[in-house]
Amino acid sequence: MTTSAVVVAMPGNEPLADELAARLGLERGVATVRRFPDEESYVRIESPVSGRGTLIVCTLDRPDDKLVPLFLLAAALREAGAQSVGLVAPYLAYMRQDRRFQPGETISAHHVGAWISRSADWLVTVDPHLHRITDLSQVFSIPSRAVHAAGSVAEWIGAHVHDPLLIGPDEESAQWVGAVAEHAHAPFVVLRKTRRGDRDVEVSLPDVERWRSHTPVLVDDIVSTAHTMIETVGHLRQAGLAAPVCVAVHAVFARAAFEDLRAAGAGEIVSCDTIRHPSNRISLAPAIAASVRTLLPARGHQTRPMQSGSSNP
Incomplete structure (x- = not known):
């Protein structure tokens, strides 16, 4: 060099x-x-x-x-x-x-x-x-x-979240969320997503009753419109879980997506610093x-x- x-x-x-x-x-x-x-x-x-x-x-x-x-x-x-x-x-x-x-x-x-x-x-x-x-x-x-980014994301989760349950918002996220969970030594589940249009997404939630004492952590690589995360936050809150921590590698957050995600009941919203955004907490x-x-x-x-x-x- x-x-x-x-x-x-x-x-x-x-x-x-x-x-x-x-x-x-x-x-x-x-x-x-x-x-x-x-x-x-x-x-x-x-x-x-x-x-x-x-x-x-x-x-x-x-x-x-x-x-x-x-x-x-x-x-x-x-x-x-x-x-x-x-x-x-x-x-x-x-x-x-x-x-x-x-x-x-x-x-x-x-x-x-x-x-x-x-x-x-x-x-x-x-x-x-x-x-x-x-x-x-x-x-x-x-x-x-x-x-x-999996190792860096896992390190942040381990330092800032008590008893995390990692949640992937859709099947495409399974491999990536699994890697973060492995680094963090934490359990994870993956949701099923049906997309009917750019802004019309339905998310199904598996049985997480046994994880009720854990802090849900939604993890995705790219958050653009945030509609998948917003739908997932709604399901988690309806199931009686705590306000989830939302983690994105790439904080695109198109238009009012960040504000919409907060208004939907998300807890802390955290991102890596691949795109400059107020949610940046994880340096890569x-x-x-x-x-x-x-x-x-x-x-x-x-x-x-x-x-x-x-x-x-």
């Missing part, structure tokens, strides 16, 4: 960029990213990067406003002579659009993955939504690492830094890192 690599932050990503630079002994670079009055993007690299490894920190929630300036920033780094350009995107957008559901649709995950692969030499992300796509290498042609910077360390080029060498994989701290 070289200590001369440069970390550049897209707007709003400065705290993570600062922490990665400090943990890895890297230089914090300066870049200007702004909009012209006509809403086109302007970027400028203000730090010397010629012959040096670089990495851009840019989480990709609300991605459509970020992708064009991100690609221009990667291009500016290359034009300034950067040895390599990596991307740290704690939240990776478009991964849920992984199949053609209706005739005429495009599979957005593949296209966005191809665009990123043309702009960056490597990628680090956190718990991407892999369902029908089972590995990042099916989407990205560059080396990539998926950092898993140490785990992200560990994965970045494996991908930074050695000083003076153009070798490409190993192909895709996962990192589970």
